[in-house]
Amino acid sequence: MGHAAPLRAPDLKGAVTEAEWEARVDLAACYRLMAVFGFTDLIYNHITLSVPGEPGHFLINPYGRFYDEVTASSLHVVDLEGNVIRRGDPDNGVNRAGYVIHSAVHAAREDAACVIHTHTRWDAAVSAMDCGLLPISQTALRFHGRTGYHDYQGPAIDEVERQALVANLGRNDALILRNHGALVCGRSVAEAFHLMQRFQTACQIQVDLMAAGAGIVRPSTEAQERTARMFAPSSNEAHVARNGQKEWAALLRRLDREDESYKC
Numbered sequence: 001m002g003h004a005a006p007l008r009a010p011d012l013k014g015a016v017t018e019a020e021w022e023a024r025v026d027l028a029a030c031y032r033l034m035a036v037f038g039f040t041d042l043i044y045n046h047i048t049l050s051v052p053g054e055p056g057h058f059l060i061n062p063y064g065r066f067y068d069e070v071t072a073s074s075l076h077v078v079d080l081e082g083n084v085i086r087r088g089d090p091d092n093g094v095n096r097a098g099y100v101i102h103s104a105v106h107a108a109r110e111d112a113a114c115v116i117h118t119h120t121r122w123d124a125a126v127s128a129m130d131c132g133l134l135p136i137s138q139t140a141l142r143f144h145g146r147t148g149y150h151d152y153q154g155p156a157i158d159e160v161e162r163q164a165l166v167a168n169l170g171r172n173d174a175l176i177l178r179n180h181g182a183l184v185c186g187r188s189v190a191e192a193f194h195l196m197q198r199f200q201t202a203c204q205i206q207v208d209l210m211a212a213g214a215g216i217v218r219p220s221t222e223a224q225e226r227t228a229r230m231f232a233p234s235s236n237e238a239h240v241a242r243n244g245q246k247e248w249a250a251l252l253r254r255l256d257r258e259d260e261s262y263k264c
Contacts, residue, residue: 007091009073009264012088016086017052024075026049026188027114028070032067032259032262034196039118039196041118042066045118045119046117047061047116057077057078057085058106059076060078062092063093080107081103082096101115101183102117104163108166109166113186113187113189114187114188120203122203122207123182124179124181127179127182132176133202134206134218143173143174144228146172147175149178186244193244193251
């Protein structure tokens with residue numbers, strides 16, 4: 001029986017700017033938390049984060065590590081053309097599908113500092129429903145009118161698809177990739193993770209309800225619109241609820257109690 005080689009990564013603390021290091025630690029924490037919450041698919045999927053002060057450069061995970069193996073130093077910096085600018089993990093490179101999807105969003109949306117792509121059993125199920133994400137829970141209503149849909153065209157490795165993908169995303173918080181999964185983008189790691197956790201919960205509620213076979217009670221149109229407005233980016237009430245900073249601080253405390261190795 002073969003044995004897996006130990007994971008290697010240079011210690012980049014002190015070798016990159018303080019701002020980049022903080023971004024690396026934040027992003028590594030996000031990968032670990034996605035694993036904690038079960039929003040992973042083996043070594044697949046990606047979370048990317050713009051490098052502070054370096055337009056067109058973003059951090060991405062090494063393709064071959066589980067999310068709970070990602071560390072700050074293992075992350076790669078790539079540009080919008082897929083070139084590795086600074087290498088982290090010396091043994092695991094960059095997945096082309098991750099570059100194609102994420103570079104398209106980073107190039108089109110300056111406000112999308114952090115982009116999370118998943119295919120969990122819940123978002124993949126909802127992505128294959130002709131009804132899409134239904135406004136049947138308060139959690140789902142935060143995405144009401146702010147979710148795009150992108151039809152399946154095969155594995156996302158074709159750069160030609162990028163134009164259609166960003167057009168379907170538009171200025172929305174979330175994008176359902178039909179027969180595939182989901183994507184959210186935020187102005188920070190904290191906001192993006194918060195949006196993804198809420199999105200996954202909304203999908204879980206819908207899948208569970210449909211599996212139960214019970215009748216669906218929908219909020220009134222007025223209630224749907226009022227709730228959606230409260231979570232709109234321009235809403236004062238939405239500022240704290242959207243940015244996820246309070247939740248992020250609590251999540252980091254939990255992560256630090258259990259395993260601080262993501263900071264390496």
